Amino acid sequence: MRKDSRLSRVLHILVHMAAIARPVTSEEMAEMISTNPVVVRRTMALLRDANYVTSTKGHHGGWLLAKPLANITLLDIHHALGESSIFTIGLSDEHSHCVIEQAVNTALKDVMDEAKALMLQRFGQITLDQLGADRISSYLNKG
Amino acid sequence: MRKDSRLSRVLHILVHMAAIARPVTSEEMAEMISTNPVVVRRTMALLRDANYVTSTKGHHGGWLLAKPLANITLLDIHHALGESSIFTIGLSDEHSHCVIEQAVNTALKDVMDEAKALMLQRFGQITLDQLGADRISSYLNKG
DNA sequence: TGAAAGGTAACTTTTATTGTTACATAAGAT
DNA sequence: ATCTTATGTAACAATAAAAGTTACCTTTCA
Numbered sequence: 360m361r362k363d364s365r366l367s368r369v370l371h372i373l374v375h376m377a378a379i380a381r382p383v384t385s386e387e388m389a390e391m392i393s394t395n396p397v398v399v400r401r402t403m404a405l406l407r408d409a410n411y412v413t414s415t416k417g418h419h420g421g422w423l424l425a426k427p428l429a430n431i432t433l434l435d436i437h438h439a440l441g442e443s444s445i446f447t448i449g450l451s452d453e454h455s456h457c458v459i460e461q462a463v464n465t466a467l468k469d470v471m472d473e474a475k476a477l478m479l480q481r482f483g484q485i486t487l488d489q490l491g492a493d494r495i496s497s498y499l500n501k502g
Numbered sequence: 503m504r505k506d507s508r509l510s511r512v513l514h515i516l517v518h519m520a521a522i523a524r525p526v527t528s529e530e531m532a533e534m535i536s537t538n539p540v541v542v543r544r545t546m547a548l549l550r551d552a553n554y555v556t557s558t559k560g561h562h563g564g565w566l567l568a569k570p571l572a573n574i575t576l577l578d579i580h581h582a583l584g585e586s587s588i589f590t591i592g593l594s595d596e597h598s599h600c601v602i603e604q605a606v607n608t609a610l611k612d613v614m615d616e617a618k619a620l621m622l623q624r625f626g627q628i629t630l631d632q633l634g635a636d637r638i639s640s641y642l643n644k645g
Numbered sequence: 646t647g648a649a650a651g652g653t654a655a656c657t658t659t660t661a662t663t664g665t666t667a668c669a670t671a672a673g674a675t
Numbered sequence: 676a677t678c679t680t681a682t683g684t685a686a687c688a689a690t691a692a693a694a695g696t697t698a699c700c701t702t703t704c705a
Binding site: 446 | 504506507509514518534536576586587591596600602603609610613614617618621624625628632634
Binding site: 504505506507508537538540541544558559560561562563586 | 660670
């Protein structure tokens with residue numbers, strides 16, 4: 360299964376955007392993450408749908424943040440990207456009538472649900488403005 | 503990303519094995535999980551390498567548990583299947599020199615590590631014999 | 646009206662899992 | 676002895692999801 364790197368990539372872009380006081384084009388963003396503009400538009404469109412960014416066409420167009428990074432959490436962006444499964448571990452479903460299969464799947468699902476809940480809770484505690492600040496303080500601390 | 507359903511499938515097989523007092527063939531196991539014997543051998547071979555099962559060739563051959571289910575945890579089996587990533591979320595690595603990318607990835611990695619630690623801890627607390635017992639008691643409780 | 650931007654559909658590439666075929670080897674049954 | 680029943684394994688095909696690419700559209704402003 361190929362990894363979904365959209366969250367990492369789009370967070371990278373958003374933090375850059377906050378430091379650039381003008382519309383940023385898909386072309387520029389594509390260079391930030393070494394891909395092409397269509398891939399960028401595809402992901403950014405989801406954030407626009409959730410009102411975290413706006414886009415304008417034509418000359419001097421591009422993308423702008425719709426709110427300060429301090430008002431956006433990792434969870435917000437995660438959700439904006441859609442409700443896809445976060446685990447590579449899947450449950451079998453060949454014989455859903457088998458009580459053993461049901462017991463196995465219930466046990467696995469309970470654990471995965473708990474881990475997911477923890478992860479989303481942590482994501483909800485981190486705002487995007489902390490990503491820059493965290494980095495600077497750890498840089499100063501480590502030399 | 504396609505899900506890795508080996509853990510769920512092989513747990514299903516192991517619990518069945520405990521209830522069958524003779525060597526179980528790959529053919530029989532393949533029917534349990536609706537696949538073919540080669541797929542079964544591929545996964546079971548990993549469990550044999552980790553000494554959870556044994557296999558014998560020829561007439562009346564097949565697979566046997568090497569220890570009681572009570573002595574095997576979900577974590578044991580998870581580890582026996584190899585150290586593959588459990589998350590579909592990947593980190594970008596286009597520009598590892600960019601401090602913003604590093605800050606984003608560190609934040610994501612910290613959260614994922616924490617969620618993974620919780621998941622593995624829970625897996626370590628569940629022995630395979632509980633899968634049958636859990637199911638029966640929940641069945642009785644729910645009617 | 647031409648250049649610069651986003652919008653989007655359709656298709657290809659990539660990557661990991663799963664499935665399949667084929668054949669070798671081992672061990673007990675006849 | 677040799678046939679049958681098993682596992683062992685290599686090589687290849689099918690499947691599925693993300694990412695990449697191409698092509699063409701519309702919008703906006705100089």
